[in-house]
Amino acid sequence: MGLGGRWLTAASGAVVRLPGSSPELGEDATFAAAPGIADALYSALVESGFGKV
């Protein structure tokens, strides 16, 4: 997972994707997650239709 930006949340070790960086989640999606669940959560969100709202 590429990072759209690294900031306060990212500085603490989180995986962060900012708007425009993850089309599967939607062009205006913001996503931040602990690295241990980031991939699984990303997939679950895509499967749940998060990117099509």
Add this chain to the structure above:
Amino acid sequence: MFDPRPLVDIATAIGREAGALVQRMRASAVVSFDTKSTSTDVVTAADRASEQLVRTRLSELRPGEPVLGEEEGGTVVEGLTWVVDPIDGTVNYLYGIPWYSVSIAAQLDGESVAGAVVEPATGRVWTAARGYGAFLDGTPLHVSATTDLSLSLLGYGFAYRPERRQRQADTWAAMATRVRDLRRAGAASLDLCSVAAGRLDAYAEHALGRWDWAAGG
């Protein structure tokens, strides 16, 4: 080498001053308010006063540097731009729920390099500077060590438009069976800070403005 830490000090000082103003104004500010994108998207006199204070202070301390604010607008330029959310979580502010913030970030060529998220109701200050870590009142922050999605606590938010909100609700209903639980607290900047502190394992939302994530995201 560029050192962003002095910019954190400026964001913190101005954020604290704006936060104090926001607190003083609460009783009067919530009596009369306007709406923006929808009837549920509110702006109070305190939002406007807070942004004006931040803009004035930045013009004094950092003359000539452009400001992008939620209420008065602006653009992000090459070089340094200040990004301001004068009250993030205005609906919480309106209802007296203490989960709202003043968020001020410095972005260099569109990337955040320094910022502060101030909680007016508690006085807590979340800060970060690129290359120097993230802190809550000076204590270093660390994201949670969870590795099991089914045991994770997920924060989320809603857009303002009703039709999009319905689709989002369908998504969160589907996600509710895949995680420990969901939390919708109502201030994106602080929700992102909560991920930084391990108080949430993750956060996801659509339609945030740059001012929502510039200091927290």
